[in-house]
Amino acid sequence: MALSYPPLTVPSSHPLHFLPSSSDPPYDILRTQPSLSLLSNCKTHQSLREIHAQMIKTGLHNTNYALSKLLELCVVSPHFDGLPYAVSVFETIQEPNQLIWNTMLRGHASSSDPVSALELYVRMVSLGHLPNAYTFPFLLKSCAKSKTFEEGRQIHGQVMKLGCDLDRYVHTSLISMYARNGRLEDARKVFDKSSQRDVVSYTALITGYASRGDVRSARKVFDEMSERDVVSWNAMITGYIENGGYEEALEFFKEMMRMNVRPDEGTLVNVVSACAQSGSIELGRQVHSWVDDDHGFGSSLKIANALIDLYSKCGDVDTASGLFERLSYKDVISWNTLIGGYTHKNLYKEALLLFQEMLRSGESPDDVTMLSVLPACAHLGAIDIGRWIHLYIDKKLKSVTNGSALRTSLIDMYAKCGDIEAAQQVFNSMICRSLSSWNAMIFGFAMHGRANAAFDLFSRMRKNGVEPDDITFIGLLSACSHSGLLDLGRHIFKSMTHEYNIAPKLEHYGCMIDLLGHSGLFKEAEEMIQRMPVEPDGVIWCSLLKACKKHGNLELAESFAQKLIKIEPENSGSYVLLSNIYATAGRWEDVARIRAILNGKRLKKVPGCSSIEIDSVVHEFIIGDKLHPQSKEIYGMLEEIDVLLEEAGFVPDTSEVLQEMEEEWKEGALRHHSEKLAIAFGLISTKPGTKLTIVKNLRVCRNCHEATKLISKIYKREIVARDRTRFHHFSDGVCSCCDYW
DNA sequence: ATAGGGTTAG
Numbered sequence: 001m002a003l004s005y006p007p008l009t010v011p012s013s014h015p016l017h018f019l020p021s022s023s024d025p026p027y028d029i030l031r032t033q034p035s036l037s038l039l040s041n042c043k044t045h046q047s048l049r050e051i052h053a054q055m056i057k058t059g060l061h062n063t064n065y066a067l068s069k070l071l072e073l074c075v076v077s078p079h080f081d082g083l084p085y086a087v088s089v090f091e092t093i094q095e096p097n098q099l100i101w102n103t104m105l106r107g108h109a110s111s112s113d114p115v116s117a118l119e120l121y122v123r124m125v126s127l128g129h130l131p132n133a134y135t136f137p138f139l140l141k142s143c144a145k146s147k148t149f150e151e152g153r154q155i156h157g158q159v160m161k162l163g164c165d166l167d168r169y170v171h172t173s174l175i176s177m178y179a180r181n182g183r184l185e186d187a188r189k190v191f192d193k194s195s196q197r198d199v200v201s202y203t204a205l206i207t208g209y210a211s212r213g214d215v216r217s218a219r220k221v222f223d224e225m226s227e228r229d230v231v232s233w234n235a236m237i238t239g240y241i242e243n244g245g246y247e248e249a250l251e252f253f254k255e256m257m258r259m260n261v262r263p264d265e266g267t268l269v270n271v272v273s274a275c276a277q278s279g280s281i282e283l284g285r286q287v288h289s290w291v292d293d294d295h296g297f298g299s300s301l302k303i304a305n306a307l308i309d310l311y312s313k314c315g316d317v318d319t320a321s322g323l324f325e326r327l328s329y330k331d332v333i334s335w336n337t338l339i340g341g342y343t344h345k346n347l348y349k350e351a352l353l354l355f356q357e358m359l360r361s362g363e364s365p366d367d368v369t370m371l372s373v374l375p376a377c378a379h380l381g382a383i384d385i386g387r388w389i390h391l392y393i394d395k396k397l398k399s400v401t402n403g404s405a406l407r408t409s410l411i412d413m414y415a416k417c418g419d420i421e422a423a424q425q426v427f428n429s430m431i432c433r434s435l436s437s438w439n440a441m442i443f444g445f446a447m448h449g450r451a452n453a454a455f456d457l458f459s460r461m462r463k464n465g466v467e468p469d470d471i472t473f474i475g476l477l478s479a480c481s482h483s484g485l486l487d488l489g490r491h492i493f494k495s496m497t498h499e500y501n502i503a504p505k506l507e508h509y510g511c512m513i514d515l516l517g518h519s520g521l522f523k524e525a526e527e528m529i530q531r532m533p534v535e536p537d538g539v540i541w542c543s544l545l546k547a548c549k550k551h552g553n554l555e556l557a558e559s560f561a562q563k564l565i566k567i568e569p570e571n572s573g574s575y576v577l578l579s580n581i582y583a584t585a586g587r588w589e590d591v592a593r594i595r596a597i598l599n600g601k602r603l604k605k606v607p608g609c610s611s612i613e614i615d616s617v618v619h620e621f622i623i624g625d626k627l628h629p630q631s632k633e634i635y636g637m638l639e640e641i642d643v644l645l646e647e648a649g650f651v652p653d654t655s656e657v658l659q660e661m662e663e664e665w666k667e668g669a670l671r672h673h674s675e676k677l678a679i680a681f682g683l684i685s686t687k688p689g690t691k692l693t694i695v696k697n698l699r700v701c702r703n704c705h706e707a708t709k710l711i712s713k714i715y716k717r718e719i720v721a722r723d724r725t726r727f728h729h730f731s732d733g734v735c736s737c738c739d740y741w
Numbered sequence: 742a743t744a745g746g747g748t749t750a751g
Binding site for chain 1: 742743744745746747748749750751
């Protein structure tokens with residue numbers, strides 16, 4: 001934003017502090033006015049309006065002093081956002097005095113839109129008012145917050161003209177402005193030139209160095225200080241945390257305790273957050289019990305929220321939610337912290353439930369809330385809630401700073417919930433796309449097997465001058481691997497190193513090896529494994545094992561399975577896959593041998609689970625489960641489906657009976673795989689012709705895939721199914737994956 | 742008479 005300032009002409013005798021205007025009554029009379037003393041206890045917007053009404057009645061609102069008090073309250077109150085009200089009152093004041101202008105500037109500078117302070121300032125100056133020493137800290141804060149460096153420099157010029165640089169508040173504000181704009185040299189110059197250095201200006205400089213990543217210089221300034229207060233210590237601790245130096249931050253905390261510096265709320269918040277980020281749960285617990293030992297912080301919401309974050313990040317979700325439940329007062333950050341904690345730990349259902357509780361409690365979600373909830377919707381396929389959130393964002397979160405991140409999250413949610421068109425609409429409506437927006441859309445297309453669309457988007461992205469990163473290439477390569485596009489995959493894989501200078505990582509190799517395996521090029525796949533600089537993981541061996549099954553390569557399968565078992569001995573999948581391969585080859589004694597090993601190991605298996613969202617409720621099914629309240633109807637429907645399937649000529653592939661063991665291991669339940677339960681439930685719960693969207697945590701088995709194709713034809717339903725790697729769109733007897741997966 | 746600077750939870 002370019003702001004032009006009217007030239008300032010300063011009369012030589014310009015007083016820095018204005019005298020009170022003659023219309024203002026003497027101070028002690030005002031102090032006894034009841035409506036003014038009420039202001040100090042005013043905690044709600046409603047009571048503010050009442051006090052204002054009272055002031056109008058008594059004529060008090062005609063005094064600049066009383067008005068400035070009212071405006072100050074609006075602008076600084078931590079209990080409500082009174083800025084809009086202050087603005088409306090301000091606009092009615094005919095001749096605001098200096099104090100009132102400054103109060104309004106203060107309000108705008110500390111608002112979410114700090115640039116508006118500069119705009120107001122331009123207006124003030126053009127009306128002929130001059131700034132005083134109190135004005136500049138607000139203006140400089142606005143420049144610091146909005147990172148408007150040029151304006152900051154201009155204001156510095158005006159400070160010099162007015163001779164305000166001798167004021168220590170202005171002095172520190174200048175340092176802070178330059179520091180937070182990354183101009184440490186300028187900040188240092190102001191600091192060195194001044195004789196007004198105190199603990200506050202030193203600390204501003206520390207923060208400057210630290211936020212630029214130069215913790216060593218920050219430390220040097222800290223060491224130079226002759227006296228330090230708790231804020232200086234806090235600033236150093238923050239500096240270390242921001243630069244990943246959690247150990248040093250915690251060392252600093254211990255040191256300040258040794259020096260008998262009493263930590264304050266900020267210290268503890270900082271320290272707890274350092275523990276959370278570094279996973280130092282033991283130290284975190286110590287700090288927690290110290291806080292509980294009545295040091296006067298028991299009621300600090302900030303500390304409580306930091307502790308909730310600590311426990312949920314360190315995996316102790318129960319303690320976190322216990323703390324949350326016991327809060328007598330919760331704010332949006334408390335909710336966001338725990339919701340985010342759940343999402344972080346893959347507890348998506350818990351995240352959505354808590355989100356719903358938050359709405360019921362009357363708390364308004366913000367952008368951070370949505371950035372935690374949308375991934376949960378995406379994982380669960382909860383598209384109704386996702387759509388609701390989309391509307392909410394358009395209505396209430398239009399101008400938040402995270403707008404682009406929110407939209408990217410919406411793209412991901414729609415794509416993962418099966419509505420790739422909605423994802424595209426969000427993408428196309430974006431004015432400002434980040435690299436992750438492009439990536440999310442490319443991934444969406446890849447997931448839906450639409451390799452062409454993914455590559456078209458990639459070239460559009462290049463035309464827009466956006467440089468791809470390693471994530472982009474995972475998207476493109478997985479698009480290839482979902483469609484079996486070996487040559488294109490090879491080409492892209494080469495170009496990422498040669499053209500874009502991006503080193504392939506495990507995931508990129510994984511896609512290539514999957515492609516090679518699928519094409520039966522085992523030798524080349526093994527060569528790639530030899531060549532790659534990273535150790536192959538279970539995913540890679542698993543994809544090769546599947547390729548062996550497809551190509552009937554028993555010998556290789558055995559060696560791959562051994563590798564897989566070595567890396568992931570707890571993963572039953574490798575045994576199951578191998579036994580299936582033996583079964584296909586008719587080697588029944590080997591099947592029995594593997595089964596015996598499996599039984600002996602008592603390995604945990606991941607139960608297959610499918611879900612379908614009906615009227616905003618996500619219904620989950622596991623294999624053969626009869627827990628659903630409409631279980632009877634569902635099984636009735638299943639029987640009907642099986643009859644119709646048989647009439648349509650569907651014959652279950654008996655050679656694949658053991659296939660079910662691969663992922664849904666339970667005797668003879670082939671017919672009642674979880675996705676079939678979800679489909680049956682969908683058929684009886686929706687109007688004819690409604691599209692059904694199923695989300696499954698594992699891969700679809702061949703039999704279910706064949707059956708679903710036929711069901712889509714028999715019942716004239718479009719069925720969209722997401723398995724753990726991709727989407728299948730079933731319609732009129734065919735699947736979008738062309739049976740390649 | 743009245744105001745302003747540095748650190749602080751998701």
